[in-house]
Amino acid sequence: MASGKAWFKVPSAIKFNLIGSLPRFVSGKDVILHIIGMIGVDGALYRSMEFCGEGVSSLSIEDRLTICNMAIEAGAKNGIFPVDKTTLSFEKGRAKHEPMIFTADEDAEYEAEYTVDLSALKPTVAFPHLPENTRTIDEVGDIKIDQVVIGSCTNGLYKDLAEAAEILKGRKVAKNIRAIIIPATPSIYLKCVETGLVKTFIEAGCIVSTPTCGPCLGGYMGVLAAGERCVSTTNRNFIGRMGDTKSEVYLASPSVAAASAIMGRIAGPEEVMK
């Protein structure tokens, strides 16, 4: 940083061709969990994951940020999307300089190519203790939980929290479940206060924290005891990640986490919203 320069080993690239568009209650989190389940936690080791195809335009910036955030969980050096209208509208008013837009060369070489049909995806959960241990919501079975964490860097953008609020509104978190909401940034936190999301969360029986890494790495607040299970929208579920080495972390989207908080077990949003 002091020199204004940085060196990198240039990664080779893997292409993910996205087609179709996501069904209701299926989000970027489900896309990346599906992909990690498909290629494994070292499936993109030191590679660049490039997401492209006609399906990209249907994905919100929040979906894309979650997907890129968790590219690391497939071992990747980075995850990137092409710039389009959605990107430019998010960037507007944020960047101090005119953006420089880069696109992949026509003849770019890829080490591997995958096609992902977004319309075929279901809510997906990563079981302990690796993000690659994925199951779709209909394969989960009856798993009682003790805690839910919704938010963090991975899934704490406004749209993520609004999706959780849609499910929690007018409902109550199940008895003895700790439901912790963590907006990703102070400005998102403030927006949640202004638009009434915080009211919805508190009335549903959640606690709303200031932005923090806190429980994601078992740092503080909601640290799991031995034998406890948590559905979390964070990005890692390694052994002992959120507390005791005998606790369990299940990674899922904000919608699944919210539905699980209400049911007291891992549940899909459709079950709650029917």
Place this chain on the structure above:
Amino acid sequence: MIKEGNAIKYGDNIDTDVIIPARYLNTSDPKELASHCMEDIDTSFTARVKPGDIMIGGENFGCGSSREHAPIAIKESGISIVIAKSFARIFYRNSINIGLAIVECPLAAEEISEGDMVSVDMDSGVITDLTTGKNYSAEPFPPFIQEIISAGGLVEAMKRGIIK
């Protein structure tokens, strides 16, 4: 530059918590870190490692935390270079930036045995198992990366004006 020493060999996915357990991270003293290096998987490491020894790892060496304590602990323990099948991305950059020599060579990492005398020519990328007489070729680092490593890391390289 030639690195020469005995091989100390580990398997795949050697993570940063194994290299230096998190319970010792309340210090950044290299000597203190080195005194606990590898202790959770190999209690004999600190006693048997000799200056110049070469650590061999499998796939994804150094995965886990972004902390620099891990390559610092290895470097301070006397290891002259780490040869692995592949390195985790953050460990890879951290190692070079703190001046720990590393090289990727899947075949050498597979075939070199614990205790073999090994030499690594950093300029040509040739790795020689002096015990078996077998040569392996790895891709050498570009000169500026080698200069960062031999200066003892990025900060030192900048102080000396090697990196501007």
